[in-house]
Amino acid sequence: MKKLYIQDVTLRDGMHALRHQLSVEKVREVAIALDEAGVDAIEIAHGDGLSGGSFNFGFGAHTDWEWLAGIKDVLKHAKLTTLILPGIATIHDLKKAHDLGVESVRIATHCTEADTAIQHIEAAKKLGMDVGGFLMMAHLNEPKKLAEQAKIMESAGADCVYVTDSAGALLMEGVVDRIKAYKDVLKPQTEVGIHCHHNLSLGVANTIVAMQHGATRLDASLTGLGAGAGNAPLEVLIAVLNKMEVKHNSDLYKLMDAADDLIRPLQIRPVRVDRETLSIGYAGVYSxxxxxxxxxxxxxxxxxxxxxxxxxxxxxxxxxxxxxxxxxxxxxxxxx
The missing domain is CATH 1.10.8.60 (Helicase, Ruva Protein; domain 3)
Known part of the structure; x- marks a missing residue:
């Protein structure tokens, strides 16, 4: 099996759980810890992506540019990545992030609206960036039709397309069916990614079954920090992968230390499955x-x-x- 690509989303999806209030200093500290722990990519932005800070989504303690500035210079292994939602961020924002050292980007759309990402994917490829297509709320589109959306992103130039369970509503067979549908229509060189939320306590399990059926880019975050009940917890995912003897670059103990020492003390609302977050997965709503x-x-x-x-x-x-x-x-x- 190809060595897995582990993308950390603590400093983007995790922003939701912290009301986007992380300091520049803390972002830098966590990024360095993640890099030293060997993750392959570190995603940094407002929880709703570049330029997400607003009355609607919540204003951040800093701008995306302040969070991103200087991070590239301190990374020795990981790619500096970010995320944009067409309609919120512009191609101008993408270029500004690229100038700050961002070399990889995910273009996120609703699971039926891949066509809105075409110009952003094409612009990112012209900049020489690694590009992921990010089809959110994947449970709301049946596997075959979701794969058709993935094909649109691939045709625009995406290097990888994700099954994104934004609601944490998919059961394991639902993940498998969508990964298989992607593999049926995408080119062999196009990677498949998985991004799972933990609202039904299936974040790690769903990530593992996705990996077993061909996903090679796996998302997770320290302590599971993220919207709703959070994402697949990174340190737990790596422990499971170690027990499965699957190849990756991440250091389990360093991630465990970063999770407990750097992230848990920051939590405003405990990131856990409780009556409210369980209801998100049960109802199938955005985390x-x-x-x-x-x-x-x-x-x-x-x-x-x-x-x-x-x-x-x-x-x-x-x-x-x-x-x-x-x-x-x-x-x-x-x-x-």
Whole structure:
């Protein structure tokens, strides 16, 4: 088996769990620790990608450019990567990140909207970047149709396309079916990636079965730090891969130390499977809706779980965070 490519998302997806309030100094410290632990790529940005800081998504303690500045100079092994969502970040933002040393980027779209990523993928390839296509909320598109979306990203120039379980809603067979569908239509040289959330406690299991069926780029984060119940916990994933004797570059003990010493003390809300985060996976809603739904529930005297389930019934997708208050008000009106 080809040596796995481990991409850490602590400093991007993990931003959601920390309300995007990490300091420049802490980002640098964590990036150095991850690099020394041998991960292959470190993704840094606002939780919603470059230029995600806004009233809608939440403002960061710093700009993406402040978080990214100087990081490339301290990395000895890992690629500096970032993520963009078309409609939020522009090609100008992509070029600015490239000038700061970012050499790899994921272009993220909803699982039915790959065509919105074409110009961004093409622009990144012209800059000589490694490019991943990131099809979010993968559970909302059946395997064959999701693979058709992956093909659009590949045709635009993506080096890798991800099955992205943003809601942590997929069961293991759902992951396998989507990986197989990708392998059926993508070129042999196009890599397949997997990004799993942990809302049903399946983040690691789903990542492993994806790997067993051909995924070679695996996402994870220290302590699982991320939206909802978090991502597949990096240190746990590496421990499992070690027991399976699968080849990778990461040092388990160094990751364990970074998880416990650097990340756990930062957590505002414990990243865990609880009644609210379990409801995200159960309802199949975007993991970053968690804090927004909790705030609306507290303000209007509603049950967070009920809001999340209603969001799932309405098939709300990433980018509609501003609609959560409207949903809560509708529920309040109906309750009255």
């Amino acid at each position: 970053s809706f968690l804090l927004h739904a909790e705030r609306a529930a507290q303000k209007y005297g509603l049950d967070t779980r009920a809001i999340l389930l209603e969001l799932g019934n309405r098939k709300m997708v990433g980018g509609q965070e501003d609609m959560i208050v409207d949903v809560a008000l509708d529920m309040l009106s109906n309750k009255g």
